[in-house]
Amino acid sequence: MNFLTIKALEIMFLIINIKEALSASEKEMQIIIDVVNSYEKPTDVVAIVCWRKYLKFSFVNKLRKLEKPKRVLFITKHEVCENKLPSKNLIFITDTRCPNIKDILFNANSCNKFNNPNRWIILGNMLIKNNEITHDFTNLNIMIDSEVILLQLYAKIFKLYMPYKIGPKNNGWIIESFATWDPIHGLNKSKEIDIATSVRRKDLSREPITMSVVVTENMTKSELPEIRNIHRDTLAKSSFLHYMPIYDFTNATMAIIYAETWGYLLNGTWNGMVGDVAQGKAEFAGTVMFITKERLPVLEYMNSPSSTSVKFVFREPSLSYENNLFLLPFKPVVWYCIVGLVFLLMFILFINARWENVKSCNKNKIDHTILQPNVSDIAIMVISAISQQGSSTELKGQYILKCTARFSTVLPRLTLYLDATGSLGRVVMFILFFTFVFLYTSYSASIVALLQSTSNQIRTLSDLLNSKLELGAEDIVYNRYLFSTATEPVKKAIYQNKIAPRGSKANFMKLEDGVRKLQKEPFAFNMNTGLGYRLVEQYFYEHEKCGLREISYFVNNKPWQTCRKDSPYKEIFKIGSFRSQEHGFNVRINKIVYSKKPICIAKGGKFGSVNMTDFYPALLTLLYGIISALVILLFEILVHRKQFKGKS
Template sequence: MFSAPLKWLILQNPNTAAHFDNCTYECLIGNFGNFAIYPDSEVIILRTSSSGSIDIISVYRSSPGRDVIEENRGFWRSKDGISIHDTYVSSRRRRNLHQTSLKSSIVVTNPNTINHLTDYHDKHVDTITKCNYVWLHHITDAMNATVTYSIVNSWGYRDKNGSWNGMMGLLSRKEIDIGGTSMFLVGDRWDDVVYIPLSTPTRAAFIFRQPPLSFVSNIFTLPFHRSVWIAIGVLFAVIFVMLAISSKWEWSARNVDQALYPTPTLSDNLMLVISIVAQQGFGRNLNTITSRIILMMLLLAVLNLYASYSANIVALLQSTTTSIQNLRDLMESPIKCGAQDIIYNHYYFQLEKDPVRRRIIDYKIEPRGGKSHWMSAEDGIKLVRQGFFAFFMETGPGYKIIQETFQEDEKCGFREMYFIEHFDPTFTIVKQSPYGEIIRVNSLKIEESGLKSREMLRFYTKRPICNGLQKFINVGLSDCYFAFHLVGYGTIAAVLLLFFEILWKRR
């Protein structure tokens, strides 16, 4: 009945004023020592003094094992009226908890984390736990309180019987005062805990390197715009027609023996153009000036086109694609996916109902009938380095591993794609905590003073800076994917033509 938001105003009976003057503390204040009058309580007592004035005092206890503390709030006199000394709210007046011992719990997924909570060693392991541990000590120092910890391996999820396990279980049973590790804002947790405004701005996302442009596009058609390709085709067609006319006139004008040197056919002229375009030379000599001028035009055109084409191909082979813009593109791409093997990833993946996200989980991370792609952060980032792999984990720890293991020329072209939609994880306290408002105010001070951002910079690594020093990329089979297609289709076409030629010859 003394907890917030209830407020008490206790008036002293004037007929017993003399009695209370003789035993002020023991008879008046000491009686509250057995009640739950804690820092969130508002108990105001109007006490009559021997001089006729009325003292205005507030009483509270910093913790169950502490004595009652008296606050002199002011006085009232019949001549002067009321005079208030302290108008501050209770969370400001009572921020000194006199070394009250608070209970907390932290989530540890790696046993070695206990040995490195404050030395910034292995920052990519249990990063949020280590960062929040330092924040919580800033809060308790501002409150002049101490804190004891219990260690759990889970943030807390409902069992089959509906009860909470992990840190949520300790909070819901009020076995601890404050959760030492931030947790996500989930709807079914609202009834059992209170969230305070100290969030950890970290996100989990798929981290992958943008694949080369040749991975998703026919790189052999990209050096020239479509209109340029059309213009090239028109140019070659005009030269072919001119060459066919010139060749026929040349043979007829020279009176060449048709039995020994038959007039070049359209097929011969077409092969001549194709041979020059493919830089394979040509099988016959042209003797007239007209034919040689046409041939020189073709050679000069092919020379300039090859120079431009080769320069663009070299640039494009080292370019990355921007075609993967959302989760659907990631699902439909040949890029493999994996996820960090940590408890909350398993939990939230089970709850996912979105069709696209569900397909990524069922076909790329947990393929039915195949090997699941749950792995450690180090193994996942190693696969990202090899290419064509997207790994789901916290971006800060992931970039820390990248910063330490990747070469400078490998720190470019990274892409983040968020998968789980949620607010930033936040600190939690028990329901109706007597220290709730004090913790909330000090949490805001931690952020306003810069202590929060300082620890974030120490524990969380930003995306590595790309200095542009990319080394030359070797061309592999995957980069020539469409060239093999062209060779394959050409071979099939050649075999079919051979088959039809045999049939034509037999008929």
């Protein structure tokens, strides 16, 4: 065989290899297109490959021809973690045959690109052999929520696998069969793949999953699984009981670390339980917590299993505590009508008194029992009628009647006229006293009813701030922090003016002390309602359970189960949490640990004695009257002395 023949054979084999390579690349490209097209959600493709330009052009054209065209973005290894990439529903494509594959995978791993909801298709030769991964993916966080597809060629059939690890420290791989592909039948997915990833992989095979629990007393650490001394670290114990069915559902092992506080952002660093979760020491916050804006970047909120919340609770104060009872019996329109009636009657009385004085037959004889036509006598008479005291003066018409007897024989018509005029004054007197008897009766009856009534005017935080109620809060870490850091004007004023006034001790107290004060005094107490109502059931009489009202101080006042923002277990545990709720586990725990707002069954069972608050407006009126009388008396004495000196 000569030299030319050998060269010809070499060229022929090279051409065959190139055709086979091109054929394999086209098949892999078609597999990618079929996988991308199999997802129902809109999907963008991000390719980090070392393909030639004509292959990239062919790939883009094929994706555009699909019924649901896909966007394609070719990037370099340095652009994997940049923010310009779309945030959701991405499929990353890379090839282990590229020279810089380690850098690509390392960069993607450093910015958590293998986490859900991102998906990957990794091309290459012999990535899986005998159900084992041959490529070095050990340091990659391809966790239980990851969807990474590896291609493996067997003869003319491609098999697609999805490997994942249960835990970050677990180097053992679990390999799922995703699909098979051949040029004739195309992509054929496995039946198991149709099940959601978080349900399909819920068995964690006793993998230890760490959660951080807030404990304020050391005794709690040995009492977490038990329902005893429930009044001590109640939130920690109830949260632990809520998590137990979830760990059973996922077949995980519970590992616990303890924190002294829920965790707050101080100098750019999280402390407490939130700090444990944010720093990766724990996957879950083992004690429920509130939703706050600062925690959203580091925590994922899953579910609110507790029926409890944190609110201001107070008993409706008596109506006199917020209002002047002596103005409430009548509506403003009625008061205006009464005032108008008083002036009308005073005018009629003045006309009648004036008429009697003018037409009297014996003007030289003075009778002090007859109403004189002056404002002071008429005003005193009307006030006497209003207060049901009677009057020493009245309209009699007796002198007119005597004149009537004198002129009856001469002028009969004048006699009839004078008789009618004399009777008019007595009719006015009758109407005056009769009207105010009814008004007095109605007024007194209303006052008696109002003395036993409660006020429902406190409905908002502003009402609470402006009320006469004393305010206090449960002495617990989150209350002290959230009250002191409030920025809204009303909430800030509540803390500065009511909870912790300057120069006095902050009004934070134990739960039991606050509930007992709530029972005995006009007092609003910010507390965990589920725990506080247990003590209300224990200490309050039945009639004292009526009229309890609630006002929320915190916008999101229900505590939530939370986990680390990028935790691979969040979807599995979230499903487990909702499953516990649907099966009634949470309801059972809540009924054991917490109490609901007591039902009012004896609203009329209490007799309330009148106190100083109820009638202090009347005392003020009496005091102002006495002062006014003394001032007028002093003025009259001075005037009298001045007149006496003038005469002497």
